Amino acid sequence: MIEIKTADQLADPGLEARWAARRNTPEAEVLRVVLREFAERAGPVSVADILTALPSQAPIAVRDRLARLDADDLIQLDDDRVEVAYPFSARPSGFVARLARGMIASAAAPSTRWASRRW
Numbered sequence: 001m002i003e004i005k006t007a008d009q010l011a012d013p014g015l016e017a018r019w020a021a022r023r024n025t026p027e028a029e030v031l032r033v034v035l036r037e038f039a040e041r042a043g044p045v046s047v048a049d050i051l052t053a054l055p056s057q058a059p060i061a062v063r064d065r066l067a068r069l070d071a072d073d074l075i076q077l078d079d080d081r082v083e084v085a086y087p088f089s090a091r092p093s094g095f096v097a098r099l100a101r102g103m104i105a106s107a108a109a110p111s112t113r114w115a116s117r118r119w
Contacts, residue, residue: 030065034075038088044081
C-alpha cells in the first residue's frame with residue numbers, strides 16, 4: 001500500500017533552515033545577479049558581467065562569493081563564466097524553463113547537475 005503523507009510530513013526543516021540562511025548571506029546578492037543575467041539572455045554569464053552589475057562590491061569579494069556558490073553546488077563556474085545556475089544551464093539539456101515573458105531557457109535538472117559535478 002502507498003503511504004500518503006502531508007506536505008508537513010515531507011518537509012525537511014533542516015533544508016528549509018539552510019535555504020533561509022542562504023538568503024541572508026553575502027553570496028545571496030551575487031546569486032541573484034547571476035540568475036537575473038541568465039533570465040535576461042541565453043548562454044553562460046561572464047564574471048565580467050557579474051562584476052559590472054555589482055559596482056559597489058570589490059571584484060575579489062565577488063570572485064570569492066562565486067567560488068563559494070560553486071563549492072556549494074549552487075552554480076557551476078568554469079573559468080570566467082557561470083555555466084549552470086539552477087534552474088538555468090548554458091549547455092543544452094533535456095529540460096526547459098519557461099519564463100514569464102514567453103522566453104524559453106535551457107534548464108538544469110538537479111540530479112543531472114549533481115551527477116555532472118561528481119562524475
